[in-house]
Amino acid sequence: MWKEEINGIGERFAEAYSIPKDVVANATLLHMIGKSEIFLENFKGIISYTCHEILVKGHDCKYCISGNGLMIAYYSNEDMKISGQIQEVKIIRG
Amino acid sequence: MQNKWTWYVKGYLTIRLHGDYVERFFNMCRMHDIFLWNIKKEEKDFYCSIAAKDYFETIPLLKKTKTRANVIHKNGIPFYVPFMKKRVLFFMSLILCLAMLYLVTDYIWAIEFIGNLQISNEELEDFLEEEHIFYGMKKEALDCEATEKRLRSCFPIVTWTSIYFEGTKLYVEVKENEKTEPVIEEIQGTNLVATEAGTITSIITRNGVPKVKIGDVVEIGQVLVDGSVPIYDEAQSIIDYQIYNADADVTIQTQMTYREQLERTHPLIQYTGNEHKSIFMEAFGYHIESPVLGRGFQGCERITQKHQVCLLENLYLPIYYGNICEKEYHLQYLEYSEEEMKNLLNDNFEKFILCLHEKGVQIIEKNVKIKKYNKGMELNANLSVIKPTGEEVEITEIIPGTDKKE
Structure with a gap:
């Protein structure tokens, strides 16, 4: 509960001072190009990986990317790129 | 993230x-x-690529996560080093070849002229020679724009020109003035002088003052039409001269001689049918030719076909190759009969007469004699002809005319 409140304050602060929200609220940045490429930044790591589903751990939630022939084009300390036939991007809270 | 080529240079593994x-x-x-x-x-296995230097750092991590790793493929230049070590000479020559190619492409090895119809290739070649543009010169040394300007000023007929490179080839592209309007020449002032000695038979003056009349006997170099026209004042005395280019149709009756000797014995080339073919290569002034067994014809005709090496359409290199064909022949000396010699001399004389007719020369009288001499036969002809005369010569001094207008 208190985490959400802090995030709320952070978001308002970011809006007020025009600062990127992902920096202030420590949020994961997802950048999708069409339906075949997705870039992720500011995440914690991979929880599971199959060619149909990739589960990525964010700071306060999980991101489930499902599709066909999913492949991690690169995986580095800063970001990662997933390519393949993406069908669904799901946020799992908690 | 580094690009694919960086990883290739550093070396990477597929595991x-x-x-x-x-x-x-x-x-x-x-x-x-x-x-x-x-x-x-x-299926159950994961595949990924990793930099070769990072692979050893993953060993403790593999142990910790109880993961088994197998190297599937080694990629990149570092893995080719052992392969290259065994073939040092090959790779050295390859590098040398590439370096030579790089060096050679800085020079001009071919020149092509485009669009010249009235100006011949030889004239353009002469112009380039004057401009010190030649095969094998450095591309940097050529100032295309300045050369274009000079080309336009040198050939007034050229309305547009472009000098550019494609590979190692220099293109000289010109556009000539298609309308054949006569170029207005600046009036410099010229006299018309006689090119032969003889008697004037007709004179029609367009520009200038005629200095001779029909029936006058003239010498070589004598002024026929004067380009300086006197200007008279009201008292009919000369106050000044106006300078023109003298222009007139003048014909002159003069004597011409024709002489031709024909030797009785004449050589005739007879091919034996023996021929040798060889190939050759030329580079940087060196000529290498394939050895031919039995070479050594005493007399032979040599036909050479030469080609320049060209890579990728426009990359001409200073390397030439081709083939040489040598055909053996013997010289056989034959003798003409008197009839043949007469016919040949007469044929040649007829051709000469025809040539004179084409030039507008009218033959009034001809005296032809054929006589024998110790080696053969000769034809002597004296012709009395009426032909156009007059050559433009720049006015150096004004010939004083009469003070009073006639």
């Missing part, structure tokens, strides 16, 4: 991973700043 905690291994790699790419899963 297969198997285990229950491979995702954890990926996360640990990430925490240790080990870059992974092309991660994919096929």
Whole structure:
């Protein structure tokens, strides 16, 4: 509960001072190009990986990317790129 | 992220991973700043690419996550070093060849003229020679724009020109004035002088003052039409001279001689049918020719076909190749009969007469004699002809005319 409140304050602060929200609220940045490429930044790591589903751990939630022939084009300390036939991007809270 | 070529230069591995905690291994790699790419899963195994130098750093992580790794493929230049070590000479010559190619492409090795119809290739070649543009010169040394300007000023008929390179070839592209309007010449002032000695038979003056009349006997170099026209005042005395280019149709009756000797014995080339073919190569002033067995014809005709090496359409190199064909012949000396000699001399004389007719020369009288001499026969002809005369010569001094207008 208190985490959400802090995030709320952070978001308002970011809006007020025009600062990127992902920096202030420590949020994961997802950048999708069409339906075949997705870039992720500011995440914690991979929880599971199959060619149909990739589960990525964010700071306060999980991101489930499902599709066909999913492949991690690169995986580095800063970001990662997933390519393949993406069908669904799901946020799992908690 | 570094690009594909950087990884290729540094060397990278394609590995297969198997285990229950491979995702954890990926996360640990990430925490240790080990870059992974092309991660994919096929059945139970994971495949990924990793930099060769990072692979040894992953060994403790593999142990910790109980993951088994197999190297599937080694890629990149570092893995070719042992292969290259065994073939040092090959790679050295390859590098040398590339270096030579790089050096050679800085020079001009071919020149082509485009669009010249009235100006001949030889004239353009002469112009380039004057401009010190030649095969084998450095491209940098050529100032295309300045040369274009000079080309336009040198050939007034050229309305547009472009000098450019494609590979090692220099293109000289010109556009000539298609309308054949006569170029207005600046009046410099010229006299018309006689080119032969003889008697004037007709004179029609367009410009200038005629200095001779029909029936006058003239010498070579004598002024026929004067380009300086006197201007008279009201008292009919000369106050000044106006300078023109003298122009007139003048014909002169003069004598011409024709003499031709024909020797009785004449050589005739007879091919034996023996021929030798060889190939050759030329580079940087060196000529290498394939040896031919039995070479050594005393008399032979040599036909050479030469080609320049050209890469990728326009990259001409200073290397030439081709073939040489030598055909053996013997010289056989034959003798003409008197009849043949007479016919030949007469034929040649007829051709000469025809040539004179084409030039507008009218023959009034001809005296032809054929006589024998110790080696053969000769034809002597004296012709009395009426032909156009007059050559433009620049006015150096004004010939004083009469003070009073006639």
